[in-house]
Amino acid sequence: xxxxxxxxxxxxxxxxxxxxxxxxxxxxxxxxxxxxxxxxxxxxxxxxxxxxxxxxxxxxxxxxxxxxxxxxxxxxxxxxxxxxxxxxxxxxxxxxxxxxxxxxxxxxxxxxxxxxxxxxxxxxxxxxxxxxxxxxxxxxxxxxxxxxxxxxxxxxxxxxxxxxxxxxxxxxxxxxxxxxxxxxxxxxxx
Ligand code: GRF
Numbered sequence: 073x074x075x076x077x078x079x080x081x082x083x084x085x086x087x088x089x090x091x092x093x094x095x096x097x098x099x100x101x102x103x104x105x106x107x108x109x110x111x112x113x114x115x116x117x118x119x120x121x122x123x124x125x126x127x128x129x130x131x132x133x134x135x136x137x138x139x140x141x142x143x144x145x146x147x148x149x150x151x152x153x154x155x156x157x158x159x160x161x162x163x164x165x166x167x168x169x170x171x172x173x174x175x176x177x178x179x180x181x182x183x184x185x186x187x188x189x190x191x192x193x194x195x196x197x198x199x200x201x202x203x204x205x206x207x208x209x210x211x212x213x214x215x216x217x218x219x220x221x222x223x224x225x226x227x228x229x230x231x232x233x234x235x236x237x238x239x240x241x242x243x244x245x246x247x248x249x250x251x252x253x254x255x256x257x258x259x260x261x262x
Pocket of ligand 1: 080082084157176177
């Protein structure tokens with residue numbers, strides 16, 4: 073049984089879909105959520121599912137990776153899914169979980185990735201560039217933002233009527249199935 077930790081900063085829709093997908097599974101379960109904000113909506117969603125969720129301040133994420141790794145070990149975590157986590161993960165944590173840490177990004181990487189490309193900024197840039205397609209990408213986490221090996225992608229068509237907001241909703245809908253599927257794939261190959 074794999075114990076997954078999710079790192080999140082925001083609403084937590086991906087965290088919830090992953091947790092629900094694996095609830096009752098004999099392959100894996102979401103055992104912990106770590107956030108960098110007390111007010112992340114993800115906490116509430118995990119509470120509703122009986123999954124422990126904790127906050128570490130930005131200082132701990134930047135300067136005290138040992139504390140975070142100790143917490144992961146205390147919960148027997150062997151796999152990490154970043155889901156709307158708006159921080160670069162400390163290299164010590166990346167190195168402790170190499171090949172066992174995924175991220176989801178709301179574009180078809182390598183397009184529209186990298187520093188400053190997150191949330192609505194991505195969808196505004198995609199619409200602004202006149203793209204006819206966008207999507208979501210699940211990739212391995214390395215020390216270079218949005219650059220690890222791609223595990224799975226899903227695409228969606230953009231119509232002339234689409235706005236950054238409508239595109240965000242379409243991409244989020246794709247993510248709900250894509251991320252759990254990508255996690256299953258990587259777990260099955262470990
Ligand atoms: C998702 O669009 C994800 O691709 C990006 O941040 C968003 C998180 O949304 N990395 P949520 O917090 O899972 O609802």
